[in-house]
């Protein structure tokens with residue numbers, strides 16, 4: 001298999017919230033940052049060493065790199081109002097020193113109409129349970145209806161299609177007993193909820209946003225192809241969410257609807273990028289534990305008393321929704337499944353400073369049903385039946401690991417833990433994070 005030099009990709013290999021943003025932000029000095037899935041359901045915080053931080057939702061972490069280009073790719077679902085707000089915030093936060101932004105003209109629109117429909121289904125308890133409320137599911141479903149709105153509809157201002165779209169969603173919502181204009185929807189960067197409003201105001205608002213975003217929307221094919229063919233140009237590919245949230249590999253109902261795995265890059269780059277040619281395909285994995293939001297019941301759920309320690313230390317509350325995250329013991333059975341099916345060939349381990357005195361690091365190494373070893377399966381009823389088999393490794397000194405600059409500086413117990421995970425997954429660990437600051441990253 002040919003390997004395309006100077007290319008690296010990142011995805012989460014737990015259930016999202018692994019700390020991908022910080023890794024991407026720190027380890028890369030690329031020319032092109034490419035994101036291709038999800039929308040404002042994602043949220044990552046970029047924290048400066050002075051403690052100031054910004055929460056990004058649509059924009060890849062590469063936004064802070066001047067002389068680079070960030071691409072919002074074809075398979076994203078973009079909410080124009082939020083994106084306008086986010087670009088403004090990022091421009092101020094980074095003192096106008098931001099990357100060039102290109103939005104693929106075929107990227108999908110995710111609008112208040114989608115949010116209203118999702119909210120109506122949620123209220124009826126007929127679907128979208130546990131979703132972030134950002135309308136992500138309905139926006140992707142438009143593709144299956146073969147009536148999606150795309151960025152091209154903003155660029156060429158196709159008012160007829162936009163008007164038809166509003167009418168269609170009005171019918172859906174009305175059929176479920178509500179008036180779309182009256183439904184309140186939420187936004188990632190704003191605390192308040194707002195009514196969708198009349199068709200006229202919906203169209204006028206969208207027109208304003210289209211006028212602002214126009215300069216970023218383009219046919220990216222030639223730019224992508226020329227740069228990909230020049231192997232001196234470094235590419236970073238950034239996925240949102242995590243393999244445990246993938247429609248195919250996760251457990252209903254707490255799955256998102258986009259392709260969160262590297263194989264999605266083939267379609268979102270019009271076949272230009274063969275994901276298997278990407279030199280390093282990094283799965284970002286929370287080191288000593290993992291977290292999950294939603295109603296799924298993971299086999300290795302931690303008892304609340306211990307979970308509280310991890311939650312408070314790691315600020316385990318959703319960056320987009322503020323929801324409290326469940327905390328689970330490290331689960332190597334699920335991790336192996338996500339690594340294999342996610343085509344991951346390198347691991348970045350985050351939160352290695354999440355350790356507590358006298359509490360061993362508990363790791364699930366095997367699932368059993370009736371005493372017989374079984375593999376992971378994305379099926380809640382199956383997972384309810386498994387008994388996790390654990391081993392315990394000795395904990396390590398938090399202060400010592402926080403100060404480490406190299407692998408060899410790390411406490412011996414932490415080094416052994418990393419080597420153990422490598423042995424169990426068959427994949428090399430290339431990056432570690434040992435604290436929240438930008439500088440607290442170790443490369444192996």
Ligand code: IMP
Pocket residue numbers: 015016017041042043130131132133134135136137240241245253254255256257293294
């Ligand atoms: P949706 O993506 O809003 O449709 O939500 C579907 C499921 O994915 C819900 O359980 C969400 O909590 C979860 N989810 C979506 N995005 C993220 C993320 O970035 N981190 C963690 N969970 C997420």
